[in-house]
Amino acid sequence: MTSTQRRVSRRAQHKLGGTGAKVTARNTLIAYAFMLPFLILLVVYHTWPVIFGTYLAFTKYNIISPPQWVGLANFRELFADEQFWSGLTNSLKYILVVPVIQVIAILVALLVNRPLKGIGFFRTAYYVPVVTSFAVVGLIWNWMYQQGGPVTAVLGFLGLPQNGSFLNNPATALYAVMFVTLWKGIGYYMVLYLAGLQGISPELEEAATIDGATRTQVFWNITLPGLRPTILVCSLMSTISAIKVFEEIYVMTQGGPAGSTYSALFYTYSRAFVDFQYGLAAAAGIIIAVISILFGLINFKLTRGGKVDA
Known part of the structure; x- marks a missing residue:
């Protein structure tokens, strides 16, 4: 097999999945659609609370009034x-x-x-x-x-x-x-x-x-x-x-x-x-x-x- 044929073969393998199915934009979208419910739950119940909780650490907040930025006062x-x-x-x-x-x-x-x-x-x-x-x-x-x-x-x-x-x-x-x-x-x-x-x-x-x-x-x-x-x-x-x-x-x-x-x-x-x-x-x-x-x-x-x- 020539070097040109090897390169063509590698490109063909790259376009194929583990079962030989061709990787297309449609297949990628379907895969992400299956992952979407979990990703939404991850963002809602993990990522967003971590980001918002980190923000609250630098504020004064009692759930009634809006958060007030106080910098490092809470840590002090x-x-x-x-x-x-x-x-x-x-x-x-x-x-x-x-x-x-x-x-x-x-x-x-x-x-x-x-x-x-x-x-x-x-x-x-x-x-x-x-x-x-x-x-x-x-x-x-x-x-x-x-x-x-x-x-x-x-x-x-x-x-x-x-x-x-x-x-x-x-x-x-x-x-x-x-x-x-x-x-x-x-x-x-x-x-x-x-x-x-x-x-x-x-x-x-x-x-x-x-x-x-x-x-x-x-x-x-x-x-x-x-x-x-x-x-x-x-x-x-x-x-x-x-x-x-x-x-x-x-x-x-x-x-x-x-x-x-x-x-x-x-x-x-x-x-x-x-x-x-x-x-x-x-x-x-x-x-x-x-x-x-x-x-x-x-x-x-x-x-x-x-x-x-x-």
Whole structure:
């Protein structure tokens, strides 16, 4: 085949789709028509709120009067507000959940990845808390944490100290809520890690075992590197969820006692829907978003961008 024929052939291939259909303006319009409903929803419920919320962060707005441009006044007010710093500190403390939940989820995924009899029941049992409404979960754990509840009864049986309800003690309330988040989220990340484990070629592990590698060596040198993309995704989602923690706080403590569980997003909610200071709430939201991005970059760095070692 001559070079001229090759060029003609490449042009012909460029004009053809994956199934050999000719790419025309009509086909392109049809493709965009199918995407149009989703694009409209994306703009209405995501892109426009982000743009308008960013604008509101530089205004004074109470939903009754039109927005008034105030520049950086909202950010200066936030930086001088001790309640905001307290909420932000609690949100950053909540990140302690991330490594714990990832480690436990990996261990549980390794456990349920075995071809054992009835393993489907255990996979379902671990996932049930994920699909349970947090309103129900919050009520259950509020009862379990209260004085005389199952948690204090177990501590008493073990001879450990009890200081009333965990949720009524400023020293323990935040960590009690963090434990509920940990308990509820393990099943979700377990499923993702289980999918990641099943995507690792069993031939690699078999070859390593034949070469004399122990189970621990196989895990550290083959399984864990193979899970790196999944670890990146799970750690990103878990970190962002921790920084934006709200539902658990709202259902279980309402930010109490004495503001010990007051989170950054709960501060944003209070300013917007209780005090009607939407500009201040939008400014707080921007700060939370920036912090989430920074921790996302840290996750990329720690997991090497989710790349599997060659």
